[in-house]
Amino acid sequence: MSAWHNIKTIMKRELGGYFTSPIAYVFLIIFLLLTGFFTFTIGNFFERGEASLVSFFTWHPWLYLFLVPAVGMRLWSEERRLGTMELLLTMPVTPWQAIIGKFLASWLFLALALALTFPVWITVNWLGAPDNGIILSGYVGSLLLAGSYLAISSMTSAMTRNQVISFILSVVICLFLILAGYTPVTDLLIKFAKPVVVDIVASFSVMTHFEGFQRGVMDLRDFAFFASVIGFALFTTSVIIRSQRAG
Amino acid sequence: MIKVENLCKNFGAKIAVNDVSFNVEKGEVLGFLGPNGSGKSTTMRIIMGYYPPTSGRVSVGGFDVSDHPIEAKRLVGYLPESAPGYADMTVHGFLSFAAELRGLNGAGKKAAIERVVEMCFLQNVVHQTIDTLSKGYKHRTCLAQSLIHDPQVLIMDEPTDGLDPNQKHEVRNLIRRMAPEKAIIFSTHILEEVEEACTRVIIIDRGRMVASGTPAELKARSPSGKLDEVFRAITLPDTVKAA
Structure with missing residues (x-):
């Protein structure tokens, strides 16, 4: 009855929950359609005349903005709505095991969605000779980005039994994490604030830290950023869950 | 106790x-x-x-x-007031989940599920999902969950x-x-x-x-x-x- 056994059991149930309902299939189809549309049509994949997946990865922060909270919004609100949270937390498991098990399940699901974009990778290798190291780095960054949004969704999901509220809250928070480092916004900020301040604001943004991965630079600081966002959001999830019971 | x-x-x-x-x-x-x-x-x-x-x-x-x-x-085995259950799981899947969290696996798990299914008269609904159950069956499914580890x-x-x-x-x-x-x-x-x-x-x-x-x-x-x-x-x- 180790911790890992409990995490795995909770993870398996959660992941099963995606596939026994239509959520998984609807999500996967929409995700793949949208990535294809943005990469090839909006991103001008063919007109670029270069063998890279820049036009693929560059849309991920925006695409995930709506799709990841849609996956994460049910994590805890559903448990509260059904009353199963009481059941789960009176089992011999710690709240942390439940939080991590649920988070890993949905992250694994997003990893699956991301893995299913492999035809894009095949296409670009078919047409030219891209640097597959850069592509791998892009995938790693994209997965970390998805994990960060997901941890935030887990947090907002713990706040309410209403999935719509949970969805909107996490979209807003994730949008802030994008905009703080989005070039049009930083260009605007620089007119009012000192460059140092703009840099500090931008350092909170996922854009700043995702950028390196897209260029094939896997910087430890960027890993640390995404790990801290995930760690912080999951920690907040645990605080919210505890405080709800404390009365 | x-x-x-x-x-x-x-x-x-x-x-x-x-x-x-x-x-x-x-x-x-x-x-x-x-x-x-x-x-x-x-x-x-x-x-x-x-x-x-x-x-x-x-x-x-x-x-x-x-x-x-x-x-x-x-x-302890616990039956909460509203007898909650995961709506999209089958009765068997739900009991199996509870058994695993209670540290039961393999043959022990199988025997435990069979025992509580019989005790709580769930034989007819074992493969139904919980959201399709009547209130009485839903209640007994949650009761079965509380008995799974013979607490x-x-x-x-x-x-x-x-x-x-x-x-x-x-x-x-x-x-x-x-x-x-x-x-x-x-x-x-x-x-x-x-x-x-x-x-x-x-x-x-x-x-x-x-x-x-x-x-x-x-x-x-x-x-x-x-x-x-x-x-x-x-x-x-x-x-x-x-x-």
């Missing part, structure tokens, strides 16, 4: 449980009686470690619920709520059959149930223990010897005063 000492719980300014103490040993069935909102469910949730107490101590099988929650929870302690919040008379009868029989081997607490509004299944009764009103004893002792308090009159005599004047 269950030891509750001077338990208090406040939600903000509202006092939900006020200085409740009792013990339940193996072989005892404790009936928890009280009007709606009197603190029965809150007390049970504290025993389960779901709510931390504001003050007082609870221990199960010698393990303090606040200090050793996992060890304490392992000994030494059983805590049931209104185990017969929403069941038809036959099912109520079966659940009461089940409680009586298990009684010699376990320490059991259950809450109910139904007074006959207490007479039929309990060895001891506690009446709670607005968070306070207002009476405690065997069903026979409580009945003796009323000239007519009826438990519902005793219940009314104890809890009604307060309710009227409050209103």
Whole structure:
């Protein structure tokens, strides 16, 4: 009855929950359609005349903005709505095991969605000779980005039994994490604030830290950023869950 | 097995449980009686470690619920008030999930599921998803979950709520059959149930223990010897005063 056994059991149930309902299939189809549309049509994949997946990865922060909270919004609100949270937390498991098990399940699901974009990778290798190291780095960054949004969704999901509220809250928070480092916004900020301040604001943004991965630079600081966002959001999830019971 | 000492719980300014103490040993069935909102469910949730107490101590099988929650929870089976279940899971999947969290695997898990399916009469719905079940079946599925690890302690919040008379009868029989081997607490509004299944009764009103004893002792308090009159005599004047 180790911790890992409990995490795995909770993870398996959660992941099963995606596939026994239509959520998984609807999500996967929409995700793949949208990535294809943005990469090839909006991103001008063919007109670029270069063998890279820049036009693929560059849309991920925006695409995930709506799709990841849609996956994460049910994590805890559903448990509260059904009353199963009481059941789960009176089992011999710690709240942390439940939080991590649920988070890993949905992250694994997003990893699956991301893995299913492999035809894009095949296409670009078919047409030219891209640097597959850069592509791998892009995938790693994209997965970390998805994990960060997901941890935030887990947090907002713990706040309410209403999935719509949970969805909107996490979209807003994730949008802030994008905009703080989005070039049009930083260009605007620089007119009012000192460059140092703009840099500090931008350092909170996922854009700043995702950028390196897209260029094939896997910087430890960027890993640390995404790990801290995930760690912080999951920690907040645990605080919210505890405080709800404390009365 | 269950030891509750001077338990208090406040939600903000509202006092939900006020200085409740009792013990339940193996072989005892404790009936928890009280009007709606009197603190029965809150007390049970504290025993389960779901709510931390504001003050007082609870221990199960010698393990303090606040200090050793996992060890304490392992000994207990719990049926929450609304008998919740994961809507999209089948009965079998749900019981299998509960069994795995209780540390059962392989042949042990299979045997445990078969045992509780039979005990709770779930044979006909094993492969149905929980959201397609009638209230009675849903309730019994959650009851089955609480029995999956054959716990030494059983805590049931209104185990017969929403069941038809036959099912109520079966659940009461089940409680009586298990009684010699376990320490059991259950809450109910139904007074006959207490007479039929309990060895001891506690009446709670607005968070306070207002009476405690065997069903026979409580009945003796009323000239007519009826438990519902005793219940009314104890809890009604307060309710009227409050209103």
